[in-house]
Amino acid sequence: MTAAQDRLPRLLALVPYLIARPGIRIEEAAADFEVTTKQLRKDLELLWMCGLPGYGPGDLIDISFDEDTVTVTFDAGMRRPLRLTGAEATALLVALRALVDTPGVVDADAIRRAVAKIEVAAGQAQPAGVAVGLGVREAAETVKVRESVQAALQAGRAIRMAYYTASKDEVTERTVDPMRVLIVEGRGYLEAWCRRAEAVRLFRLDRIDELAVLDEPAAPPPYAEPTDVSAGLFRAAPDQSVARLVLEPDARWISEYYPVEDVEELGAGRLRVSMRYSDTSWIVRLLLGLGGEVSVEEPPHLADELRAQAAAAVTRIDRYLAAT
Structure with missing residues (x-):
């Protein structure tokens, strides 16, 4: 140290x-x-x-x-104990759980004791706009993925995996050379050289499936540069469109699962967000799946396309019912 x-x-x-x-x-x-x-x-x-x-x-x-x-x-206020918001506490817990199994950690027992204390404190905290203790805790499947990824990093091995890309709504097979595991905005990511894309990519751990640690050594090229995440993960592209959406309470998960901007609480659990997208057909499929739990304020052509697709779906259902 x-x-x-x-x-x-x-x-x-x-x-x-x-x-x-x-x-x-x-x-x-x-x-x-x-x-x-x-x-x-x-x-x-x-x-x-x-x-x-x-x-x-x-x-x-x-x-x-x-x-x-x-x-x-x-004391300039430093006698007061540190108080974490629910979001900060859950992000800290995820980071500590990832750290405890990281090779080279000096005192893993001390980290486990800190995790236990934070979990107790978070469980006793009063809500402040977030659900304390229910937020970013990793699912059991994600824990297994993280452990496998860390084992590959420690052994210096390549990984083959199936990965879900939310922006394209597709699952692809990839072979990657792991570089590091990191926490960004409360979520765990594998940073690796992707042989399919021939570039450095960040893969969300909870979107990795069918992971296998290979016998071959990991070999990121010498020019593979770590991603700068100091200003956050999402980078807006000039060719992206922006949709302004109103999410009903049952659709709020969209704001946690996908990158959004300009988040505004509307009361009664409703949320207004701005969401960037490159593929109109993808966002139409996403919004259709939400049914009446989302409404499009802008752009008008997206709202028109959504209405047309919904009407076409209803027509197909009516024809099917009439034929049966």
């Missing part, structure tokens, strides 16, 4: 530690954190410049320390 990785947890723990021990001797605090007194003084000087946005005199942490003792005189 690097010095920076060691220092951040120590800085986060220092303020509540010092608040509980006003006037503690610097040597004693340094011993508790297993650092030198020189390092602890550097940490205290850094904390002195930390605080809430604004960074005026009333916003920064205020620490009084001399040659022997140290006292926090203003």
Whole structure:
């Protein structure tokens, strides 16, 4: 573990530690954190410049320390325990579960204890626009997929799998060279070199089926670059159309399963979203499957196509019933 990785947890723990021990001797605090007194003084000087946005005199942490003792005189709100929203808690749980089986993790038992504590806290939390404890927990099938993917990564093996592409509504067979497993926006992904596409691709773990770890070694080409997900996963393309949809409560899952923008709560469980699409026939099939649980506000030609397809389907059903 690097010095920076060691220092951040120590800085986060220092303020509540010092608040509980006003006037503690610097040597004693340094011993508790297993650092030198020189390092602890550097940490205290850094904390002195930390605080809430604004960074005026009333916003920064205020620490009084001399040659022997140290006292926090203003904590800038850091004495309050960290409170996670339901979405944050479930995303953190998914990330921790993925991390616990990752090769090279120093203390897997500590991660499992953290998972147990977060699950208890999330279960006791009050809802805040999300369903705590019911959100992003992996299904049993996805857990098996993740474990197989991690085994392939650890062994340096290629993978053959069936993968469902939601935007095209199709399942394809692929052979891929795994590069890493990552969590983006609360969901697990395999990043790999796809031999079919001849490019780096991100595959959602819950859309992978019939996975097999091959005997042949994984060999991503040297020019395969990891995907930049710092600004999120979805990238809008200039040739995509945008549909503005109103989702009834039973269709809200669309906003979680597909990339959407401009999410607006309408009350009574209804949601207005903007959704990008490249294939009109695909989005028409998707919306037809939702029946009366979705309405199209824009664009007009999509609403017209949806009505025409629905009317044609009703006509075919009437003819079939009349013939039987």
